[in-house]
Structures are given as C-alpha cells and as structure tokens.
Amino acid sequence: MQLKSADDLARMRDAGRIVRTVLDEVAAAAVAGVSTAELDRLAEARTRALGAVPAFKGYLGYPASVCISVNDEVVHGIPSESRILRDGDLVGLDFGAILGGFHGDAAETVLVGQGSPEAERLLAATREALDAGVAAALPGGRVGDIGAAVQRSAEARGFSVVREFVGHGIGRKLHEPPQVPNFGEPGTGAWMRPGLVLAIEPMVNAGLPGVRTLGDGWTAVTEDGRLSAHFEHTVAITETGPEILTRSGI
Numbered sequence: 001m002q003l004k005s006a007d008d009l010a011r012m013r014d015a016g017r018i019v020r021t022v023l024d025e026v027a028a029a030a031v032a033g034v035s036t037a038e039l040d041r042l043a044e045a046r047t048r049a050l051g052a053v054p055a056f057k058g059y060l061g062y063p064a065s066v067c068i069s070v071n072d073e074v075v076h077g078i079p080s081e082s083r084i085l086r087d088g089d090l091v092g093l094d095f096g097a098i099l100g101g102f103h104g105d106a107a108e109t110v111l112v113g114q115g116s117p118e119a120e121r122l123l124a125a126t127r128e129a130l131d132a133g134v135a136a137a138l139p140g141g142r143v144g145d146i147g148a149a150v151q152r153s154a155e156a157r158g159f160s161v162v163r164e165f166v167g168h169g170i171g172r173k174l175h176e177p178p179q180v181p182n183f184g185e186p187g188t189g190a191w192m193r194p195g196l197v198l199a200i201e202p203m204v205n206a207g208l209p210g211v212r213t214l215g216d217g218w219t220a221v222t223e224d225g226r227l228s229a230h231f232e233h234t235v236a237i238t239e240t241g242p243e244i245l246t247r248s249g250i
C-alpha cells in the first residue's frame with residue numbers, strides 16, 4: 001500500500017475538488033431529453049477546461065470520460081447518443097480525473113424528475129451506506145470495518161450490496177491496493193494508517209445482489225432487473241479520522 005505524504009495529499013485535494021466540480025455540473029445537466037453522450041462531452045470539456053485529464057477514458061479500453069448507469073445498470077454504463085434520459089430514471093454518474101499526477105474518483109446517483117418511492121428510498125439508503133463506510137475509515141482500523149459498516153447499513157434498509165465490484169486504494173494510479181469490499185467482517189483486512197487514501201464506493205441493489213455484464217463488455221446490470229444505485233468518495237485516512245477529498249463545498 002502506498003501511503004501519501006502531506007504534499008501528495010495536497011495534490012489529491014486539488015484532484016478531488018475538480019472531480020466534485022465536474023460531477024456536480026454533470027448531475028445538474030442530467031435532465032429529461034438529454035443523451036448520456038451529451039453528459040459525457042460536458043464532463044470531458046469541463047475537465048480539460050479546468051486543466052485536468054479524464055481518468056477513465058482509455059483506461060483498460062473504456063471509451064468515455066464518465067460511466068453513466070441508468071436504472072437496472074449497476075456500474076460502467078457507456079454513454080450513448082441513443083440513450084435519452086427520461087422522467088423517473090435513476091442515473092448513476094461515476095467520474096474520475098487526474099491532476100498533478102494524482103487521481104480523484106467519485107460517484108453520485110440522481111433522479112430525473114420525480115422518481116418512484118422505491119428509487120427514492122434506494123438513493124437515500126445508498127448515500128447513507130457510503131456515509132457509514134466513510135465513518136468507519138479510521139486510523140488503526142481495518143478495511144473490513146468499512147465493508148461491514150456499508151453492508152449493515154444497506155441491509156438494515158432491506159437492500160443488498162454488490163459483491164463483484166469493490167472500492168480501492170487510489171493515488172498516482174486509479175486502482176491501488178487494497179481492495180475495499182462493500183461487505184465483510186469488522187476487524188479483518190488491511191490495517192488503515194494515516195496517509196492511506198481509499199475510494200469507497202457502495203453499489204446497492206433494490207433486489208438481489210447478483211449482477212451480470214452486458215455484451216458490450218462493460219455495462220453491469222442487476223440479474224433480477226431491479227434498480228441499483230452507486231455513490232463514491234475519495235477519502236484520506238488522517239490522524240484525526242476520514243477526510244473526504246471529493247465532498248461538496250470545497
């Protein structure tokens with residue numbers, strides 16, 4: 001595991017601020033009638049205007065700057081001209097950027113117009129699951145504390161956590177050790193020390209936890225066709241607790 005220096009963390013704060021800025025702008029633009037390809041163009045243009053580089057485009061061959069995953073899509077949805085957002089859609093937006101050699105990574109899920117009661121509840125529960133995971137990102141703790149907190153939070157609300165995709169360490173690379181599952185037992189896994197930076201990213205399903213990947217090789221969907229939501233923050237472990245590098249208002 002790569003522990004970050006004070007200098008590295010300063011640069012990761014800058015990267016995180018850009019990720020938050022762009023993600024907020026994309027979320028605000030996710031309205032009925034807009035194509036997901038338009039949102040992707042907005043993200044890339046704004047990222048480059050801010051002097052940063054989109055982190056996902058070209059990563060392992062991924063073709064876009066934002067992952068946009070609608071309704072039963074869990075993660076890694078590919079933006080498309082033909083995917084037009086409609087009232088009631090539950091839209092996951094996952095975005096990463098590189099600035100000064102360091103990565104930031106965050107995700108939000110938003111509703112287009114009025115959502116179903118289930119979509120509203122899933123959205124709130126997934127946000128709360130992320131908050132619970134962040135609160136467990138404490139120096140002297142173990143990475144399993146995060147997964148256990150996320151899982152307990154989501155399942156208490158009657159939802160399930162996805163097993164196939166996990167959070168990750170982040171820094172000079174998008175994906176660094178350790179993996180950060182959204183399930184598991186407290187007191188297990190890697191120790192968390194000040195300077196460790198993690199991307200914590202619960203994916204929560206309304207129904208069963210199973211997912212499968214579509215023929216495009218990227219888009220993960222729920223096996224049962226029910227809704228899924230995704231939230232993510234880049235979080236630094238500090239002496240005094242978690243510092244969210246991709247929070248709003250920074």
Ligand code: MF3
Pocket residue numbers: 055056057059060062067076094095105106168199201232
């Ligand atoms: N937030 C996701 C992750 O950390 C997004 C990666 S999409 C990819 O895995 F295209 F970059 F792979």
Ligand code: CO
Pocket residue numbers: 105106167168199201232
């Ligand atoms: Co991530």
